[in-house]
Amino acid sequence: MAENIRMMQWTFCAVFSLLVQADCHSMFACEPISLRMCRDLPYNMTFMPNLLNHYDQQSAALAMEPFHPIVNLECSRDLQPFLCAMYAPICTEYGRITLPCRKLCQRAYLECHKLMEMFGVTWPEEMECVKFPDCDEGYPRLADSVSDSDPTEEAPVAVQRDYGFWCPRELKINPELGYSFLGVTDCSPPCPNMYFRREELSFARYFIGVISIVCLSATLFTFLTFLIDVKRFRYPERPIIFYAVCYMMVSLVFFIGFLLEDTVACNRSEPSIYKASTVTQGSHNKACTMLFMVLYFFTMAGSVWWVILTITWFLAAVPKWGSEAIEKKALLFHASAWGIPGTLTIILLAMNKIEGDNISGVCFVGLYNVDTLRYFVLAPLCLYVVVGVSLLLAGIISLNRVRIEIPLEKENQDKLVKFMIRIGVFSVLYLVPLLIVIGCYFYEQAFRTIWETTWIQERCREYHIPCPYQVTQVSHPDLILFLMKYLMALVVGIPSVFWVGSKKTCFEWASFFHGRKKKEMRPFHPSSLCQRSILFEFMEGE
Structure with a gap:
């Protein structure tokens, strides 16, 4: 019961703070930041639940996981501090809630939204830039993270390319096993068949x-x-x-x-x-x-x-x-x-x-x-x-x-x-039968790359990995081809x-x-x- 009351209090407080920029975090204690993405920021204390209503840092880390490859590609210097402002907000000794400025949000979104589309990552509704105050003072960021770019600029040219296959976390394998999939180590194809x-x-x-x-x-x-x-x-x-x-x-x-x-x-x-x-x-x-x-x-x-x-x-x-x-x-x-x-x-x-x-x-x-x-x-x-x-x-x-x-x-x-x-x-x-088997193998190796690209394009948003850039040909393998291969591989013994x-x-x-x-x-x-x-x-x- 006490936990439910605490959740209701925080929800009301968070909504209220977003609307009127009030300070209402004094009821919660500060805690050290354990989120991997936010450990190198100028501040090291945060509070939970955060501004997105995550009640502990583990759930916040899980929600931030899709943004990791986008931050690593450095599409915007403002993306990391903005995300940390939402998932691990700064906690002062007075319990004051500091919201990121609207310009910080706009720069992060405009410079990275195309790359996010490639990775199949959606911008959460709670992070819409109109919800943040129009202020001049930015949120505490890294020393070199200040960006003077115009928020109306298009995304940088760097995102207009193919980033290749990134292994989804669901398909990652223990490095000791030596697996590989589509040229990426420590990765394996999904079961059942992809x-x-x-x-x-x-x-x-x-x-x-x-x-x-x-x-x-x-x-x-x-x-x-x-x-x-x-x-x-x-x-x-x-x-x-x-x-x-x-x-x-x-x-x-x-x-x-x-x-x-x-x-x-x-x-x-x-x-x-x-x-x-x-x-x-x-x-x-x-x-x-x-x-x-x-x-x-x-x-x-x-x-x-x-x-x-x-x-x-x-x-x-x-x-x-x-x-x-x-x-x-x-x-x-x-x-x-x-x-x-x-x-x-x-x-x-x-x-x-x-x-x-x-x-x-x-x-x-x-x-x-x-x-x-x-x-x-x-x-x-x-x-x-x-x-x-x-x-x-x-x-x-x-x-x-x-x-x-x-x-x-x-x-x-x-x-x-x-x-x-x-x-x-x-x-x-x-x-x-043997020639048919060989023909099936030749057809399979000739179209394998197209099938894999098609599979990545269809599953990239689900897996939160980069989508292929400018796919010119889409094709799916025919089950008849594989059935013919197995049939002829066995018929040769008859x-x-x-x-x-x-x-x-x-x-x-x-x-x-x-x-x-x-x-x-x-x-x-x-x-x-x-x-x-x-x-x-x-x-x-x-």
């Missing part, structure tokens, strides 16, 4: 979850078919099995991300570390690090195994290497397929470039850092495609030459044509089913479930001219 609404994210998560289940089923079936009869899949088709294993792990990670939602990809709000829910970065989150390692490693390894598959086809088609000769290079193939992705993964871990993907729930790279996307995702994938397609075309041309120039029986001709068709279809089923999908596979699974011993296949003997060719060894088992 571009999409919650209902869109929910739809995307379930969409990715369903596709990951389909891909996981297809690749797992391929791998289990291989385990039933390991000797059936020899080189040059053995890389298909390892390719399927890689995408089985990729789809498993996406499925785990679907189950986890954004619990790993996002940092929950913790007052001591995170002021708001933000995107996980770096390797401090062990679960996020593990998801990243598995996803990135097997994504790159899957592409390398496809390149190795084209190499084995090339060796079988052009120099006519046999299965045994190709298998002697298996150690080199494994060293390349696992070593290259492993090296890239270690480099990214050392660079601390892991980022949470709050759309899919996993962790990857290049989601917010364009340079990382270019050098560690786009560049390797493009290199794999160029090498693989070149070898594939050379192998197909050689196979076609064999079909035309070497006389074969009608049965062998049909089998060779069938083999060529299978190679072509499998390659298209892999290449088309073509492995195409390769094992045959009558022989059905017979093997039937024998496995019925416990019957698989019958030995009658060997096929091609003509003496091509007896040692792996093409016929490969065709006869299908």
